[in-house]
Amino acid sequence: MQNSLIRSTGYWVPPNVITNDELVASYNAYATRFNSRHADAIAAGEAEAVPLSSSEFIRNASGIERRHVYEKTGILDIDSMVPRIPPRPVEAVSVQAEFALKSVQIALDKAGYDGSDIDGVIVASSAQQRNFPAVSCEIQEAIGASGFAFDMTMACAAALYGLNLANGLIRSGQAKRILICSPELMTCINVHSRREVHFIFGDASAAMIVEADDGRPGGWDVLGTHTENKWSSALRSDYGFINIAEQSVDPAFAPHLDQDGHKVFKDVVGFAPKVARRMMQQIDLTPNDVRRTWLHQANIRMVDMIAKRILERDRTNENAPSILHEYGNTSSSSVVMNFDMHSDDMAVGETGVMCAFGAGYGVGAAAVRKRA
Ligand code: COA
Numbered sequence: 171m172q173n174s175l176i177r178s179t180g181y182w183v184p185p186n187v188i189t190n191d192e193l194v195a196s197y198n199a200y201a202t203r204f205n206s207r208h209a210d211a212i213a214a215g216e217a218e219a220v221p222l223s224s225s226e227f228i229r230n231a232s233g234i235e236r237r238h239v240y241e242k243t244g245i246l247d248i249d250s251m252v253p254r255i256p257p258r259p260v261e262a263v264s265v266q267a268e269f270a271l272k273s274v275q276i277a278l279d280k281a282g283y284d285g286s287d288i289d290g291v292i293v294a295s296s297a298q299q300r301n302f303p304a305v306s307c308e309i310q311e312a313i314g315a316s317g318f319a320f321d322m323t324m325a326c327a328a329a330l331y332g333l334n335l336a337n338g339l340i341r342s343g344q345a346k347r348i349l350i351c352s353p354e355l356m357t358c359i360n361v362h363s364r365r366e367v368h369f370i371f372g373d374a375s376a377a378m379i380v381e382a383d384d385g386r387p388g389g390w391d392v393l394g395t396h397t398e399n400k401w402s403s404a405l406r407s408d409y410g411f412i413n414i415a416e417q418s419v420d421p422a423f424a425p426h427l428d429q430d431g432h433k434v435f436k437d438v439v440g441f442a443p444k445v446a447r448r449m450m451q452q453i454d455l456t457p458n459d460v461r462r463t464w465l466h467q468a469n470i471r472m473v474d475m476i477a478k479r480i481l482e483r484d485r486t487n488e489n490a491p492s493i494l495h496e497y498g499n500t501s502s503s504s505v506v507m508n509f510d511m512h513s514d515d516m517a518v519g520e521t522g523v524m525c526a527f528g529a530g531y532g533v534g535a536a537a538v539r540k541r542a
Pocket of ligand 1: 429
């Protein structure tokens with residue numbers, strides 16, 4: 171059995187930024203217009219007023235200050251509140267594949283590989299822009315990789331489910347070098363007219379190259395991976411192929427994203443650290459052995475509490491860095507981005523734990539050790 175290692179990672183974020191103030195100004199303009207247009211119905215108790223949002227609330231409740239987005243003007247336009255992305259002809263590379271390729275190229279360049287060095291491609295993200303053909307097949311073709319390609323989803327935890335799978339495939343000899351892509355266009359899924367969620371997500375693309383250990387130096391040994399699920403309906407995106415048959419594609423229904431934020435917070439803060447600790451127990455790793463944990467970035471208070479339960483010490487920016495303020499929640503790409511940005515300073519032989527959590531609920535955890 172061959173051990174696996176992370177050879178390289180890469181991430182890419184779009185240059186367009188929306189600050190909390192910009193987002194709130196647009197949302198509040200939408201809410202104010204709605205409330206004035208429906209003033210009579212609201213006064214008669216026949217409609218509910220849309221509540222106002224505030225930058226201060228967003229920063230204090232979530233830790234988010236800005237987010238990078240694929241397309242800005244459509245999100246801020248109160249007549250649309252979704253990114254404007256023109257349709258492309260079928261022969262053109264799809265938006266999501268193109269978005270993935272930005273970070274894939276960075277990961278390939280860092281490793282000194284080209285696409286022909288890859289023999290498996292997994293797209294592991296919250297959603298794919300079409301049902302088939304798999305976006306991974308398009309990426310495989312674009313970079314000239316061989317072997318298999320498939321798409322999988324497990325919301326914000328998807329990248330670590332991909333890593334868990336890649337680790338198993340490599341250890342069992344079914345592949346030598348797997349590319350895991352997490353291209354997240356979350357602003358296309360989010361509902362920017364709903365106060366509970368309008369500020370949460372940003373867009374980002376991340377990639378990881380995982381390979382069999384052939385004795386060459388560099389990279390990060392994958393010491394252990396583990397995933398667990400516990401069904402919950404508290405965080406949902408119901409948009410899918412069945413909407414057509416259900417005839418529920420109604421703009422007023424907008425079945426894109428909804429959550430019970432309180433419940434998600436409470437449930438996930440309890441569940442995620444337990445999964446990470448079970449992964450650590452399986453490989454005899456104690457919190458003292460772990461210098462750093464790279465967590466999925468959902469909410470700064472969740473990051474604080476989950477880090478403390480994994481590490482058995484208070485969170486600091488050193489032992490559990492946060493990138494929420496700049497990027498918001500970028501779903502499955504966030505844990506890879508966090509690792510990519512905050513791992514160069516670790517010394518050879520030092521160990522870290524990645525943990526990602528989200529809808530499902532699904533939690534993925536992995537322990538990695540820096541190689542000489
Ligand atoms: N702007 C201004 N005020 C707001 C607001 C907004 N956008 N949203 C809520 N409020 C108000 C509420 O009305 C409430 O007011 P009240 O005390 O007068 O009733 C107050 O702020 C607190 O609201 P609450 O819903 O309790 O906020 P919270 O502290 O629980 O934070 C979330 C809400 C969504 C940030 C938080 O529940 C969360 O992060 N949950 C996890 C969600 C998540 O990360 N999902 C993805 C997981 S991968």
